Amino acid sequence: MAFNFFKKKENKEDKKSKRYKELTVRQVINATADAIVIEFEKPEWELSYTAGQFLTLITDINGESVRRAYSLCTSPLVDEYPAVTVKRVENGKMSNHLNDNLKAGDKIQVLEPMGNFTTTVDANKKRHLIMFAGGSGITPMMGISKSILHAEPDSIISLIYANRNLESVIFKSEFDKLEDEYEGRMHVIHVLDDAPINWQGESGLLNEEMLQKILDRIPNWGNDQTQYLMCGPEGMMKNVEQYLENFGVDKANVFKESFVQGTIDKAEKKTGETAEGQEYEVTILFDGEEYKFPVPSDKSILETALDLDIDLPFSCQSGLCTACRGKLLSGTVRMEEDEGLSDAEKDEGFVLNCVGHPTSADVKIEIG
Ligand code: FES
Structure with a gap:
């Protein structure tokens, strides 16, 4: 078992401090009974992000370093302070810790914003964005909505x-305000499983029948000018995706964010892999260094690296x-999950180390 270095331009601590940043909590706002919005002060380092991206928060909980990704709910074009939304997840270490303990003035370690669930805002564009959100999947939609409404007239x-139910709706009043402010350009349709008696919106599940009913009601700008965004629980995403496919929507116009908090906490429920085949040595190229280590069949490449104190980038640990993400330069890797990668990324040979297992002896992966 060995890892070695081929370049010595910067020492490891310098590189590490560049990757890990710190943010100070400006305020914690109760969004619903089980969700908070964490607003951060503007840091001295340059925090640059695009609406729809996520921040990885890292904190120590009972002596264990825990990290989770949370989508930004703000727009850099509109909001002075960046913010994320954190909804409690049953048995979720981080979400419950933050909801119970976080307060203004606290400092928290973060990784710089990441994520591809974004859209390029262009004042000359004329398009209809149809967004499907479920539960805390509303978070990136909030930031994207603000950017589009502000900068694409x-x-x-x-x-x-x-x-x-009504109590679990996050950003209800904020979206009401956006509908007023951008009358005719922002239209929100709430769908509740368990609606109150006087509820005037839709009630029931977001199934094919409901989707048909809603899409019949909203403006039809045609395939060329319509884009579909979705973020929410797996079941909802599958229903919507299937419906859009049946409806003849081109996949190139459908964008989805696969991780929401419920799925992120998969990492906590993981029980280990079934033993499958032998141990293979893997070479990782990252930050000007080369690491070589054997990966046992019951561990992912990332898990093995972390066990060896090799500080590779990661967030959700759920694929x-x-x-x-890293690019496979040689060898073969089996992934337990590749939902996060686009077809283009898969074609280019990208793999996810957190769910990746080497299946040949010559695996070499370049990160970054
Ligand atoms: S850490 Fe999120 S996909 Fe691997």
């Missing part, structure tokens, strides 16, 4: 937002956020 948004 000819574009419109229809947001279909599904929740269990969804792509923070651990």
Whole structure:
């Protein structure tokens, strides 16, 4: 077992401090009974992000370093302070810790914003964005909506937002305000599983029948001018994806964010892999260094690296956020999950180290 270095331009600590940043909590706002918005002060380092990206928060909980990815709910074009939304997840270490303990003035370690669930905002574009969100999947939609409404005067948004009940709707009043401020350009359709008696919106599950009913009601700008964005629980995403496919929507116009908090905490429920085949040595090229180490069949490449104190980038550890992405230069890798990678990324040979297992002896992966 060995890892070695081929360049010595910067020492390891310098590189590490560049990767890890610190943010100070400006305020913690209760969004619902089980969700908070964490607003951060503007840091001295340059925090640059695009609406729809996520921040990885890292904190120590009972002596264990825990990290989780949370989507930014703000727009850099509109909001002075960046913020993320954190909804409690059953048995979720980080989400419950933050909801219970975080307060203004606290400092928290972060990785710089990442993520591909973004859209290029262009004042000359004229498009209809149809967004499907479920539960805390609303978070990136909030930031993207603000950016589009602010900077694309000819574009419109229809947001279909599904929740269990009225109490679990995040950003209800904020979206009401956006509908007023951008009348005719922002249209929100709430769908509740368990609606109150006097509820005037839609009630029931976001199934094919409901989707048909809603899409019949919203403006039809045609395939060329319509884009579909979705973020929410797996079941909802599958329904919507299937519906759009049946509806003849071109996949190139459908964008999805696969990770929401419920799926992020998969990492905590993981019980280990079934033993499959032998141990293979893997070479990782990262930050000007070369690491070589054997990966046992019951561990992923990332898990093995972390056990060896090799500080590789990661966030969700569930194959969804792509923070651990690397390009496979040689050999073969089996992934337990590749939902986070686009077809183009897969074609280019990218793999996810957090769910990747070497299946040949000559695996070499370049990160960054
Ligand atoms: S750490 Fe998120 S995909 Fe690997």
